[in-house]
Amino acid sequence: xxxxxxxxxxxxxxxxxxxxxxxxxxxxxxxxxxxxxxxxxxxxxxxxxxxxxxxxxxxxxxxxxxxxxxxxxxxxxxxxxxxxxxxxxxxxxxxxxxxxxxxxxxxxxxxxxxxxxxxxxxxxxxxxxxxxxxxxxxxxxxxxxxxxxxxxxxxxxxxxxxxxxxxxxxxxxxxxxxxxxxxxxxxxxxxxxxxxxxxxxxxxxxxxxxxxxxxxxxxxxxxxxxxxxxxxxxxxxxxxxxxxxxxxxxxxxxxxxxxx
Amino acid sequence: xxxxxxxxxxxxxxxxxxxxxxxxxxxxxxxxxxxxxxxxxxxxxxxxxxxxxxxxxxxxxxxxxxxxxxxxxxxxxxxxxxxxxxxxxxxxxxxxxxxxxxxxxxxxxxxxxxxxxxxxxxxxxxxxxxxxxxxxxxxxxxxxxxxxxxxxxxxxxxxxxxxxxxxxxxxxxxxxxxxxxxxxxxxxxxxxxxxxxxxxxxxxxxxxxxxxxxx
Numbered sequence: 001x002x003x004x005x006x007x008x009x010x011x012x013x014x015x016x017x018x019x020x021x022x023x024x025x026x027x028x029x030x031x032x033x034x035x036x037x038x039x040x041x042x043x044x045x046x047x048x049x050x051x052x053x054x055x056x057x058x059x060x061x062x063x064x065x066x067x068x069x070x071x072x073x074x075x076x077x078x079x080x081x082x083x084x085x086x087x088x089x090x091x092x093x094x095x096x097x098x099x100x101x102x103x104x105x106x107x108x109x110x111x112x113x114x115x116x117x118x119x120x121x122x123x124x125x126x127x128x129x130x131x132x133x134x135x136x137x138x139x140x141x142x143x144x145x146x147x148x149x150x151x152x153x154x155x156x157x158x159x160x161x162x163x164x165x166x167x168x169x170x171x172x173x174x175x176x177x178x179x180x181x182x183x184x185x186x187x188x189x190x191x192x193x194x195x196x197x198x199x200x201x202x203x204x205x206x207x208x209x210x211x212x213x214x215x216x217x218x219x220x221x222x223x224x225x226x227x228x229x230x231x232x233x234x235x236x237x238x239x240x241x242x243x244x245x246x247x248x249x250x251x252x253x254x255x256x257x258x259x260x
Numbered sequence: 261x262x263x264x265x266x267x268x269x270x271x272x273x274x275x276x277x278x279x280x281x282x283x284x285x286x287x288x289x290x291x292x293x294x295x296x297x298x299x300x301x302x303x304x305x306x307x308x309x310x311x312x313x314x315x316x317x318x319x320x321x322x323x324x325x326x327x328x329x330x331x332x333x334x335x336x337x338x339x340x341x342x343x344x345x346x347x348x349x350x351x352x353x354x355x356x357x358x359x360x361x362x363x364x365x366x367x368x369x370x371x372x373x374x375x376x377x378x379x380x381x382x383x384x385x386x387x388x389x390x391x392x393x394x395x396x397x398x399x400x401x402x403x404x405x406x407x408x409x410x411x412x413x414x415x416x417x418x419x420x421x422x423x424x425x426x427x428x429x430x431x432x433x434x435x436x437x438x439x440x441x442x443x444x445x446x447x448x449x450x451x452x453x454x455x456x457x458x459x460x461x462x463x464x465x466x467x468x469x470x471x472x473x474x475x
Contacts, residue, residue: 161345166335166363250327251309
């Protein structure tokens with residue numbers, strides 16, 4: 001088992017924050033307030049999650065676990081919409097469907113096909129695995145949507161040219177879809193290629209600290225990486241496809257009021 | 261063939277046309293003139309549904325431009341802007357681009373037809389393997405015209421299509437686009453082009469005013 005961190009040890013961890021804060025102060029970066037605010041938010045959120053998860057794991061009730069997963073999906077979706085600069089009112093339900101579908105598909109595959117815990121809805125597996133996939137796909141979800149819509153907006157003449165040459169909407173958006181998916185997954189391809197040499201990934205490190213054998217931990221790490229990657233690609237393509245009908249008007253023009 | 265009926269067109273809160281009218285018969289060659297920024301290019305764009313109308317209607321080939329007809333109308337019209345977008349890495353792929361779309365699949369032109377079309381526009385076959393990034397503006401304009409000819413389009417909306425052409429190339433492009441079967445709505449500052457058109461329309465006070473009609 002892991003050595004428990006006492007409150008005193010945690011205090012010394014907070015003390016380490018003085019180093020980056022001193023750098024910010026020295027360079028007059030003006031981000032000390034934001035950093036402290038983020039640190040306080042992180043602390044409060046993690047304590048709440050720790051407290052909540054303790055009960056979720058104890059109860060091990062599938063409905064409560066699913067409710068927690070649903071909350072994670074909604075919060076993730078709101079964050080994606082905000083960061084990609086897309087209007088909530090227009091895209092909320094479509095992206096929620098895309099993000100949820102891709103995350104639950106990849107996470108479900110890992111739990112139902114590979115791990116097969118007993119009971120199958122064991123919160124100790126379901127909640128962290130779905131959470132890890134979701135968290136790791138956030139950036140790529142934002143990137144794919146942002147790249148797709150900005151690509152069309154910046155290349156409106158080119159986009160119109162495709163339509164004029166006889167392309168339907170799905171054919172005309174294809175070059176931008178390709179760019180968006182490439183942009184979303186490229187960093188992960190690079191991460192996978194260096195994993196284990198340049199970095200020891202979070203899940204594996206956590207399991208090793210938790211007392212797991214390294215060979216057990218790497219198998220989980222491989223599994224989660226494949227899930228994350230699959231979910232990224234699925235979410236990118238499904239989100240974009242689902243958003244097309246609300247983002248373009250009936251003459252295939254990109255609506256002006258869909259972006260923030 | 262092309263009718264702008266009482267159109268109102270606003271671009272970024274700026275009214276370019278208010279209750280403007282223009283009717284073109286099949287085979288008409290019309291050039292639109294006016295100071296820069298008065299809406300010449302926007303007029304062409306509105307005819308293919310690239311800009312939404314604030315009022316009035318546009319009828320092309322007997323079809324009113326609506327969501328139901330826009331795809332059909334676009335597939336009949338060749339639209340060539342000042343800096344045409346070729347949309348592919350090399351010239352051959354740019355020429356073949358539309359034939360990859362469902363609408364034109366199966367109509368792929370033969371090599372012989374491609375070579376003939378290039379020749380008509382004073383382009384050599386060698387250009388086919390050139391990257392689009394390496395060809396000149398004038399060549400791009402002619403490749404865009406060639407692509408439209410390969411698609412057998414007979415309505416052309418062209419915006420300063422001869423601006424980057426030498427006299428011989430301009431003559432070649434004009435001899436293709438001024439064929440009797442082609443209906444041409446154009447924007448140009450080129451005196452020879454303007455002379456060759458049978459109708460001249462000017463944009464004045466957000467209206468389309470005919471200043472010459474040779475019929």
